[in-house]
Amino acid sequence: MALNKQELKALLFEQECSLLHDEFSDEVEKLLGPELWEIAADGVIRSRQELCMWLVRKSPHARWDIRDFKVMCLSEHLALSTYWAKMLAPRTSASLGAMHSSLWKQNPEGLWQMVFHQSTKVESVGDA
Numbered sequence: 001m002a003l004n005k006q007e008l009k010a011l012l013f014e015q016e017c018s019l020l021h022d023e024f025s026d027e028v029e030k031l032l033g034p035e036l037w038e039i040a041a042d043g044v045i046r047s048r049q050e051l052c053m054w055l056v057r058k059s060p061h062a063r064w065d066i067r068d069f070k071v072m073c074l075s076e077h078l079a080l081s082t083y084w085a086k087m088l089a090p091r092t093s094a095s096l097g098a099m100h101s102s103l104w105k106q107n108p109e110g111l112w113q114m115v116f117h118q119s120t121k122v123e124s125v126g127d128a
Helices: 005-021 048-057
Strands: 032-039 045-047 063-075 078-089 098-106 112-121
Touching: 005 063, 005 078, 005 098, 005 112, 032 048, 045 048
Parallel strands: 032 112
Antiparallel strands: 032 045, 063 078, 078 098, 098 112
16 A cells, blocks of 8 residues: 555654664664665765664664654655754764755565665754
8 A cells, every 4th residue: 555645754754763763673674775875974885784783882762853854755666754863862962963864765565664874964053
């Protein structure tokens, strides 16, 4: 069953939050496509394996403030999500946060998986 745009937005928001807030598990790993890669806020390109290791090592108490979440459908099985995020716990980040973008692709089984992610540090209030 195809999701309408609001349903897809709600699903992808839930999945982005799961990646950031939940402890790493088989269920969380299923959200990551096999071809996933990232351009991190520091400009470094990271592989799926490196992202999985970051998810394993991050604090189980980590929490982010996520705002301005948007989804653009690029095709029937491909969507772009964008949002601003800033770490709140276990300690509040001194940064102004980062803009994030993720490409989500629906696999043949119907699961939406992240295939690309980029975060860009916000340098000034007008950047967000």
